[in-house]
Amino acid sequence: xxxxxxxxIFDEIKADKENExxxxxxxxxxxxxxxxxxxxxxxQAPGIKAQEAKKYWFDRSGDRLREWMGVDKKTFYDSDIxxxxxxxxxxxxxxxxxxxxxxKDFASKWHPLLLKExxxxxxxxxxxxxxxxxxxxxxxxxxxxxxxxAYKEYLPRYLPIVHPSPRNMMWMKKNPWFEEEVVPVLKxxxxxxxxx
Numbered sequence: 001x002x003x004x005x006x007x008x009i010f011d012e013i014k015a016d017k018e019n020e021x022x023x024x025x026x027x028x029x030x031x032x033x034x035x036x037x038x039x040x041x042x043x044q045a046p047g048i049k050a051q052e053a054k055k056y057w058f059d060r061s062g063d064r065l066r067e068w069m070g071v072d073k074k075t076f077y078d079s080d081i082x083x084x085x086x087x088x089x090x091x092x093x094x095x096x097x098x099x100x101x102x103x104k105d106f107a108s109k110w111h112p113l114l115l116k117e118x119x120x121x122x123x124x125x126x127x128x129x130x131x132x133x134x135x136x137x138x139x140x141x142x143x144x145x146x147x148x149x150a151y152k153e154y155l156p157r158y159l160p161i162v163h164p165s166p167r168n169m170m171w172m173k174k175n176p177w178f179e180e181e182v183v184p185v186l187k188x189x190x191x192x193x194x195x196x
Contacts, residue, residue, distance in 0.1 A: 006033045009113050013089060018103070022090050029089035030056050033114050037083035038193040040115075040124045041065075042131040044163065045088035045102040056084045064164035065127075070187040071194070081193050083118055085111060087130045098167060107134050123156070123189055128163040136160065145175060151182055159186060 002010055013019060013029045022029075030046045043057070050058045057065055057076070066076050076082060088102030089110070095101075111134075115121075126132045129144045135158060141147040147160050154160060161182060162168055162175075172178065 002033070003035050003117060005117050006035075006114065009110070009117075013110060018106075019090065027051060027090065028054065030054065030084075031086065031089050031114070032056065032082070032084040033117055034080040034083060035117060036080045036120060037118050038081050038120055038122050039190065040083045040085055040118065040121050041127065042124060042135065043084075043086045043127040044130055045086050045090065045092050045099065047099060048091050048094075051091040056086070061163065061165045064166075068161070068164060068183045068186055069190045071190060075194065079194065081190075083114075083121065085114055087134065098165075102130055122193070124158050125186070126154075126158055126160040132160045145171075148178065148182065151185070155185075159189070161186065 010029060014023045019029070030051060041057075046056055047059050047061070050056050050062075055077070056062075062076075066073065069076075071079075086102065088106045092100040092102055124135065126135050132140055132144065132147050136147065136154065139154070141150055144160075144162065148162055151160055159182075162171060162178060
């Protein structure tokens with residue numbers, strides 16, 4: 001459950017005019033920010049399945065992400081080790097090739113407020129180009145592949161990774177170094193926080 005301060009932010013997000021359409025439809029912002037969190041996972045925005053289920057990363061992408069981190073669903077959802085703070089807390093709709101991007105300026109409005117409530121965070125996992133652009137700024141490389149390849153430059157605070165979507169299977173085949181090199185680093189860091 002949310003702390004008092006995070007609940008206040010949650011209510012402010014719902015009351016924001018920019019989110020009026022969602023609130024009227026009975027859709028709540030989808031994020032998680034337990035005070036004890038050691039890891040923040042910053043993705044793009046909830047998918048339609050996640051929004052309908054009111055459970056973030058509730059799809060095949062989530063299954064692969066948990067596999068990369070070496071955790072099961074119970075640990076992922078119930079351990080309070082993970083904060084889930086996507087670039088937009090609502091499903092943005094369908095585009096020509098996948099979901100639409102998160103709304104501009106959404107993260108800059110709400111992320112700083114939530115980060116203040118997460119004093120124990122040691123790692124921020126940046127999933128995909130939108131999260132990487134926002135958090136890395138001019139430290140980002142020329143494209144996502146180069147940014148992820150340079151992951152050591154951003155540790156120990158940040159770890160940029162590719163989105164675990166089935167749509168990225170071709171990218172994974174072209175870049176086997178990701179699962180050979182980056183995924184083990186992610187697993188090791190998570191294992192440390194879980195004291196496994």
